[in-house]
Amino acid sequence: MSRVTKKASSVCTDSPLSMSEVCQKMTLMRQILTSCFGPNGRLKQVHNNVGGHVLTTSTSTSLLQAVSSSEPLLKLITASILNHLSRFSDCGLYTGILCFSLIDHVQKSGLRPSVAIKINKQLLEVCTSFLNQEDCGCKVNVDFNSCQSLVTLARSVISSKPACVLTEGEQQHISTLAVHAFLLTVPCGDTPGSPDRVRLGKTVTVSIEGQFVLDSAVFPGLLVNVPDMQLHPTDSERTRRGPGPFRLALFTVSLSGDLSEFGEGSLEVHSGAPDPEDLILDELLKLGEQAVTDQVEVFMCQRVIHPVLQHYLRRHGVLVVERLGIALIEPIVQMTGAQAVALYQTPIPPEAYGQVKGCCVRTVGSREMLHLLPPREPAPAVCTMVLCHRNDTMLNELKAVCQRAEHVLRLTLRDPVALLGGGCTETHMAAYISNKGTTEAAKAALSLGVSQSQYLLGLNGFCSSLEAVALALVHDGETGLVDLSYAHHWSVPQGEAIHSGTVPQGEAIHSGTVPQGEAIHSGTVLQGEAIHSGTVLQGEAIHSGTVAQGEAIHSGTVAQGEAIHSGTVAQGEAIHSGTVAQGEAIHSGTVPQGEAIHSGTVAQGEAIHSGTVPQGEAVQRGDGDEVPATCGCGLVERSARPGLEWTPLNTRYPSRSAPLVVGKDTPPQLRVLDSFTAKLNALQVAVEMANLVLDIRYVIQDVN
Amino acid sequence: MGMRLQPRCLQLDSVLQTVSVLEAVIRRSFGPDGGQVLFTRDTGQTLLTRHGTRILTALRVEHPLARMVVECVRRHSSVTGDGSKTFVLLLASLLREIQKHTRKARQEGAGAKRLAEALLAFGLDELSDVITVAVAPHGSSLSDPHTPGQTDTHTLCRLLSAFLHTRISPTHAEIISQLTCELLSHWSCHGDFINEHFPALHTAVSGFPIGCSRLLEGQVIHADFSTPLPLRDHRPIRALAVTEPLEPSLLIDGTVLELGGANREIESVCVRLGRRLDSVCVILQHLGVSLLLSSVRQSEAFLAAVGRYGVCVLECVCEDDLTLFSVLKDRGRPHSLVVCGLTEGQTEQSVCAVRDALHMLHTTWGPKHRTRATERTARTDVMEPCVISVGGTFEFLLHHTLLQRKHGQTHSVTHSHTHTLSHTDMHTLSHTDTHTLSHTDMHTLSHIDTHTPSHTDTHTQSNADTHTLSHLDNPAVSGMLAEALLSVPRQIYSHNPRHYLEAHAHTLSCMRNHGNSTDLPEISAVLAADGSNMVQADTGSGSGSGSGVKEVTVWSSSGSSSGVESVSCKYQLILAVLQCLRSLLSVDTVLHANTSHTLSHACQREEEEGD
Secondary structure, three states: OOOOOOOOOOEEEEEEHHHHHHHHHHHHHHHHHHHOOOOOOOEEOOOOOOOOOEEEEEEEHHHHHOOOOEEEEEHHHHHHHHHHHHHOOOOHHHHHHHHHHHHHHHHHHHHOOOHHHHHHHHHHHHHHHHHHOOOOEEEEEEOOOOOOOHHHHHHHHHOHHHHOOOHHHHHHHHHHHHHHHHHHHHHOOOOOOOOOOOOOOOOEEEEEEEOOOOHHHEEEEEEEEOOOOOOOHHHHHHHOOOOOOEEEEEEEOEEEEHHHHHEEEEEEEOHHHHHHHHHHHHHHHHHHHHHOOOOEEEEEOOOOHHHHHHHHHHHOOOOEOOOOHHHHHHHHHHOOOOOOOOOOOOOOOHHHHHEEEEEEEEEEEEEEEEEEEEOOOOOOOEEEEHHHHHHHHHHHHHHHHHOOOOOOOOHHHHOOOEOOOOOOOHHHHHHHHHHHHHHOHHHHHHHHHOOHHHHHHHHHHHHHHHHHHHHHHOOOEEEEEOOOOOOOOEEOOOOOOHHHHOOOEEEEEHHHHHHHHHHHHHHHHHHHHHHHOHHHHHHHHHHHHHHHHHHHHHHHHHHHHHHHHHHHHHHHHHHHHHHHHHHHHHHHOOOOOOHHHHHHHHHHHHHHOOOOOOOOHHOOOOOOOOOOOOOOOOOOOOOOOOOOOEEOOOOOOOOOOOOOOOOOOOOOOOOOOHHHHHHHHHHHHHHHHHHHHHEEEEEEEEEO | OOOOEEEEEHHHHHHHHHHHHHHHHHHOOOOOOOEEEEEEEOOOOOEEOHHHHHHHHHOOOHHHHHHHHHHHHHHHHHHHOOOHHHHHHHHHHHHEEEEEEEEOOOOOHHHHHHHHHHHHHHHHHHHHHHHHHHHHOOEEEEEOOOOOEEOOHHHHHHHHHHHHHOOOOOOHHHHHHHHHHHHHHOOOOOHHHHHHHHHHHHOOOOOOOHHEEEEOOOOOOOOOOOEEEOOOOOOOOOEEOOOOOOOOEEEEEOOEEOOOOOOOOOHHHHHHHHHHHHHHHHHHHHOOOOOOOOOOOOHHHHHHHHHHHOOOOOOOOOOHHHHHHHHHHHOHHHOOEEEOOOOHHHHHHHHHHHHHHHHHHHHHHHHHHHOOOHHOOOOHOOOOOEEEEOOOOOHHHHHHHHHHHHHHHHOOOOOOHHHHHHOOOOOHHHHHHHHHHHHHHHHHHHHHHHHOOOOOOOOOHHHHHHHHHHHHHHHHHHHHHHHHOOOOOOHHOOOOHHHHHHHHHHHHHHHHHHHHOOOOOOOOOOOOOOOOOOOOOOOOOOOOOOOEOOOOEEEOOOOOOOEEEEHHHHHHHHHHHHOOOOHHHOEEEEEEOOOHHHHHHHHHHHHHHHO
């Protein structure tokens, strides 16, 4: 009798995004993801409450699989990121950071979710069509005539996983190996039988602990793990014998001679009848005989081979390998052209034999392995990658990373383009959208059925979220800058920027007296300052203040009320940054600002008293030596383009011109490239997921 | 065993309170501004929904009355596939009306029950005719006006799109409804066929944005290749479906193989086994089969053997796929739907929505596609498959007609409009001119109707007395129903009350114009969600065009053409609500039995009593 248990009622949460507990958890998750992002990302150690294995990683797949949240909203986001990763293997952290950032910005802007969703969706369409444009400024073609861009692409994947603990030289070595392996698995010419489709080969990874990373290597063909005792002296002799090709037979059925294969029933043996096991052994030996007469030289079996049969074959000079395991069967079939035989009762059909060009014993680390060489020269695309690293944890990470790199490289076969890395795609795209959205705001707002001020608020949130991803690459106290011509991302090391600042604060205030635009400009300067002084919260407040303010100016008097409404405190801070200009705004708006002004006073005082010149201002003059020689991706070189101006990331200009596209006639060495396909999907997943989360009004949790 | 009973008398207030709790939950995802509900299963699965029934069942409510309501909603939505959220709204607002009325009349308990019975009687006897006369002419037919018998594709798409907008996020409803329309058009007039084979006709893929969803030509078999082989040429492929292992195990459980004697040795058995496999392969080759669809797992030896003969094998193909595959062979080119989503929860939501949409279409098509058995309960046979614009048009029209009727029955045309508090100023309709017309119509109709035999089995025993009741309380009853109906559009425009008034006024003016004009324009009360680009629907009052149905295309804020909803679904919904209401109010006491064994029985008994 089944136990009758009472089902408990579900636990319900109304508008989960307004719950502080949920928000805290989301912020925590966002911080975790952000701090892992990029080549300078911080590692995370994950261990569960019952002890056991400690996982050290910064990759999204391992991290998200290991960290499970009880919060349904987070579960949903995690699941969607993992689903994306299972398809594209890249840009998991990117998806997460963008998604959380979008949600955050919408919440701060005070837009109604349904309005924000519409705007985000429209902007996503602008983004995807921009990225799909032929002349898109953040796209480069992958040139298959040289492996340079492929290696860059692989290195970007590998270098962004700091848990592998690789030096620069090691990164280069592994990237080259990854590209080598990838190229080996692309078949030359048409696949026989189906001229219109290409079947990619396989890379089998063998990992060896305790060796130097630089010992890692790629071999064409397969390395088969053979226990020492199996490599009989005769076998070693065989492996040394002259060039092949050798004939190979492959079995998937067990050749152990057990009777268990017959099923569940019972056997009844009459007295005097021969022992069935003997009969089966006879059968097996007959098979061996056929193999010898058919001049098979390599005899392999997925499972166990009867010792008598093994002995018989060896005596006739056949190389015998048993217990291959199921994982190796498909690569062997693919490489040798053999057909796996699943029945020993009938003779081996002649077309089931495959070929290898030769075999030899290779010592890889502490292990001796049998190396099967591919039979023909246009190799049928199977290779082995031997990865070495000092310890188990790093090795596992390295293995996962190489698999991702392979996947990313394979994606280029479908879309032979890549995106600029190092945050440049995000800043460039943000500048493009910001410009396009601002100029076409009226039209877009009308078609979406939202007011123009709402549209601009949404637009600013979206662009800030994109820039937040670029900003997440910065971990060591550097300052993220964006240049005003090409809108690429530059990061300035800590400390230097402050030294160069010489212009007094007075000037910033001065600039505030002239037109509206300038006032906002000084607001952005202050923000750079705030971020630098490390008050993250304040920086954020000011930043959202500038957004609201910019918005108010753009949309004119009607929008003013709305802007004030959407961020009262933030507004107050914005007011202080540009005193004169803001006064104007206050006059035009009818809502009293007393409270906002009060709350803003402290922040303002601090900014002015600190007296240090915001490095944003200094940097903008374009003479700072502290700006690195190239931008994040390496496409824009400072020396080649004099007169560049910079501004700290995540600041708003009243009117920013469309970013220029860097001419690609003499492309400099690109440092970082990202997968186009993966990032395009990641962008869509992030925006859709943010929209989905914003749309959730109610959570019902079954607690049974 | 000592069973302690805790009788608790059910007041109308407590019933209303219970239903209001459910209503509060449902409201979150109702209407154009409604959002998603995220729910987790006891398995830990995270799913999304905007489907009323799913939300209510996920709550796992304990209160017996609430459970009864949930059960009623579930039953209704399993029949029509539509209207589960409106069900709860309508039920709650009817209860409020009854409460108002009983307070006024200073009657308790019995009064409420009597009213509920009168409402049900009214719904069963007269509502259908009221709708046919007053609402249906304002809608448009689902059949193509030019070629009768064919479904009008454009209207169909609007119907689907409106339905899906209530079920999935508006940004995704567009693409899914477009695909569903295409799917339906590819399977021209086989709506039922798609409905039946939907499990095999769709594929859910997670990890891609929903925009990647598409329609694929052909059938998708949901299984992986066990032995993949490249197709050598472009000849048509011959496929064979098998449901049994082709190489039976040598020794099945319980059998005994005797060894010894001539031809009884294991050797020969093995050889025979090998030969048998070969002969199967030869037969396959002879038949020219190059694809084998197997519903069960085949042995490794078999896979290897057929692999040598160039036959691809798919194992563990699910039953639905095989059924469709075998039905398809004599049909045209099949198409199947690929639904993408970020997570399983999202794809499942879309798939559910499409499935219910097909179900809803099935209900809308109504009599033509319906078997005789179900006609008895819901008298849709009198209605054509008719659709009407979304946004409360149906409710406004019915509301108004019922009010007219109320006045007609009491013969008090000058009666003050206490019931239309919120829109007295918009009430520009003159009652005198329409009244004469509708009153006579209704009167004759209701007269005929009251003499028809009972329509539902649940209603049989109480028919005689409610029959008389309905005549007594008719004005009050139609007034209550009319008021209650308004709760639906009120909720639709809840974020902007101004739009509610505009929509109401608009519908009324359309209705008045309709009385003057000869052709039947379609009335639309759809307003843009924010009103910034509100487009007034062309009522066709001045420029009456020649065509029977004037297409009114209103571009709503999301850029889609205005949706329509099925009148017969609405009718069935009201009936179901009225039935649920009656059962709710006929329960007077909940007995909490304090033993674990009788707990479930007690609940059941209550529900039975309720029904």
